[in-house]
Amino acid sequence: MDEIVFEITGTPDGGYDARAVGHSIFRQGSNWTDLKEMVRDAVHCHFDDDELAASIRLRLVQDEVVAV
Numbered sequence: 001m002d003e004i005v006f007e008i009t010g011t012p013d014g015g016y017d018a019r020a021v022g023h024s025i026f027r028q029g030s031n032w033t034d035l036k037e038m039v040r041d042a043v044h045c046h047f048d049d050d051e052l053a054a055s056i057r058l059r060l061v062q063d064e065v066v067a068v
Contacts, residue, residue: 004053006039008060018058 006018011028016035018027020043027042029035036058043056 001051001053003055003057004043005057005059008035008058009063 004023005021006025007021009017011017015028015030016032018029018035018039019025023046025039025042025046027035027038029038039056039058043053047053
């Protein structure tokens with residue numbers, strides 16, 4: 001696997017939620033730095049060394065409602 005992708009959304013308290021696309025990995029972080037560490041640790045725990053992706057992509061998703 002070349003890359004594992006996480007979709008990141010903000011939480012009401014100012015933190016972040018991260019969900020892996022295509023894998024059952026979910027992590028939360030109180031700030032961006034904390035989230036990156038949590039995601040990296042989760043990927044290392046979820047996959048064996050020979051299955052690890054070469055990189056982790058964090059895709060920040062912003063959901064906004066605009067009045068018509």
